[in-house]
């Protein structure tokens with residue numbers, strides 16, 4: 508079932524979509540995973556993608572940066588068909604922080620993050636002062652400076668997640684896709700990353716992220732896309748999308764909201 512604003516809410520807003528998905532479908536080994544998804548993402552906002560395990564959130568993100576090629580439909584970035592953008596240019600436009608951020612090979616954290624500058628370097632050129640500045644800033648805002656000389660496959664899951672985010676930042680891509688960026692993080696780091704994403708939004712970045720934590724999604728995302736079994740259930744501004752009926756339909760749980768005497772809103776699930 509599709510809720511009302513699934514296809515037309517963004518057409519009623521002032522901004523032009525930066526990412527436009529038209530009838531996107533994707534299959535693995537003949538098995539359909541995404542079904543005719545149409546959606547639009549406006550620039551300079553945080554867009555959350557929520558849905559149960561297996562709903563297709565990671566698959567959608569991989570289709571948006573051409574790690575996987577759609578079986579049908581089109582994705583456009585600023586009106587340009589994704590298939591017609593060269594890989595090198597695409598990697599300067601859009602970057603993905605994957606869900607599994609552990610790395611199997613042994614490489615120094617600094618060198619791994621520096622690999623994010625690759626698309627900005629000439630074939631035989633090495634990092635210049637400007638690149639080093641960007642890398643240092645990315646490590647600073649993600650809190651990864653203290654382990655820059657450690658070997659990456661010896662980091663904890665949460666530390667690796669922060670390193671992956673730093674690597675995405677050094678690409679300077681205006682569109683950042685994140686696949687459950689807070690899943691391995693403790694509560695302090697979760698909040699730090701969400702605040703960092705909010706600052707990046709203020710600098711003009713467009714952020715799309717899949718997220719399981721509905722409380723964080725509601726607090727930090729400007730729009731929410733609800734996926735259910737590979738289909739779009741709803742895409743709308745967060746306060747419209749985050750309704751009891753929609754959450755019940757997609758997650759099969761009831762939510763209740765309560766406010767503490769200090770004005771903090773809490774969610775309860777039943």
Ligand SMILES: Nc1ncnc2c1ncn2[C@@H]1O[C@H](COP(=O)(O)OP(=O)(O)OP(=O)(O)O)[C@@H](O)[C@H]1O
Pocket residue numbers: 535540558559560561562563564565566567717
């Ligand atoms: N490489 C693969 N081969 C076969 N099926 C796959 C593969 N990758 C994903 N799938 C299937 O595609 C569907 C969507 O998976 P996807 O990882 O996109 O879901 P998700 O919403 O991100 O899930 P989660 O919240 O658990 O991370 C699932 O049914 C999954 O089993």
